[in-house]
Amino acid sequence: MSILVVMEQRAVQGPPAWSRMSLETLAAGQQLGRELQQPVSAAVLGQGIGSLAGELADKKLAHAYAVEHDLLKDYTPDTYSAAVRQLVEHSGATIVVFPHTYQVRDFLPKLATALGRVAVSDVVAHRVEDGKLVCVRQLFQGKLNVDVRFTGEPPYFASLQAGAYRADTLEAGSAAVEKFTPQLSPARTKPLDLFREAQRAVDLTAAEIIVSVGRGIKEAGNIPIVQKLADALGAELAASRPICDSGWLPMERQVGSSGQTVAPKMYLAVGISGAIQHLVGMKGSKTIVAINKDSNAPIFEVADYGIVGDLFQVVPALIEEIQKAKS
């Protein structure tokens, strides 16, 4: 029985580099190894990844697999799932963990299905009970948690949420780099250009205070209510994804996994329930304030201060009090 961590590298700008979450996942894999007393290995896939494999060599690992192939140069679900599948079979790993990135979401369910397994996606924590792994994940956009157990045969697959584990607990050591060359056929899908939309005019990451608005604002015509609050605080206005999807604020003001990641001195969330896609973009803020009518809204789990109430009554009162305090 052993654990395999499948790392993710990207070469978006410049040479291949780890995606941030990969190191968190590696630390989580080592932690699992200690708890289950199983050897831990890690793998990096791609082409021209020798230096990244070299970085794995000074971590406490049984094996550092360098999975190289010309067809792994650009990510495709066909080639990546086939390569990881062959590596899992070769290594005999019984628990395989991944960072829960957009790329992993794209191929992990395919890989698990090909092996007749079900992956547990987006894991936020885990426990070991009677020598068995229990994964904790979220339901209903973070309103509830659930314990999930594997009931079938290994290998067991899980992907770990950003920020759920800490990369700074990584244990140094040494590992022999082992090259693994999978047998691959060309993918059916053809990856083309990587690009970013037009230059961002708003850099939310530079703001000291951010007032962010979510679905609770109900309609576009109500946006000025939160704009006034932002003005009173000298803050930038930001939003959760649904607000930008609806075109009520431009996409460049979106905070979350698909928008900007911010960590201002104060983040004031108005009418935002706090789906995980939003939380990952702001939970590093120094002081988090939330206004929401639902006292069980997940945003309150990360908030330092919260007001449970109707934002249409609370926000005007808050503006008045802020102006008083500032004068």
Added chain:
Amino acid sequence: MKIVVCIKQVPARDSQLRVASSGAWIQDADLSYEINEPDAYALEEGLQLKEKHGGEVVVLCAGPARAAQTIREALAKGADRAIHIEEENLGAFDPLGAARLLAAALGPEKPDLVLTGLQSDDLGYGQTGVILAELLGLPHATIIMQVEKQDGSIRVKRELEDGWFQHVEMPLPALLTIQSGINKLRYATLMGIKKAKSKELRTVSPADLGAAAPAPLIELSRVYLPGRSKQTQLFEGPPKEVAAKLVEKLKFEARVI
């Protein structure tokens, strides 16, 4: 182009959720339900593709009898017909089991394109579409923000993290999971609602499809309220009072004003 859109019915977004006494799921009897939001965008994308290129949009939904309401709404928005895999206890199916149900109904349809939302708002695995593609032997792409039909193939815009995107090309038939915000949702018209009543809604059971619930490979053993990671100071009461309290804290404790 024949397009099948897989949709799911989920508890309405602002539902107050309570854990059932069994501890294994929520109390779901008194909730109101709606279409899973990303699936609404998948449906809209299907309808727009049909309007541009001709063809048919078929809605496929696995769920209990109450899901028929959500299916009718999809027909009212413009889908041509629907298949309802009626199963009262969908919770007995893990993501692979649920996708097998959908695959069994989908296979004979031989669609050119299968669309699903990228994830469900209830379980949120974000896996059904990709599992379905694998079961059907179709190429796929996930978290799609744009679909362009070409001759015998499609070119899609895939969303990545941190504001990055990638174009991907693939042959048809294929499966895409659609991201919220890809398009602007339409409302059903009065005429659409009227027409929906006479559209075909075929109900099948898992047994009809030869796909009974297999032993699940993962088990949801306990549902509970998450603990708070921070000591949150929560204020409740008259707006003026709580606003004053908060501002005092922000000024003298957090020192951010």
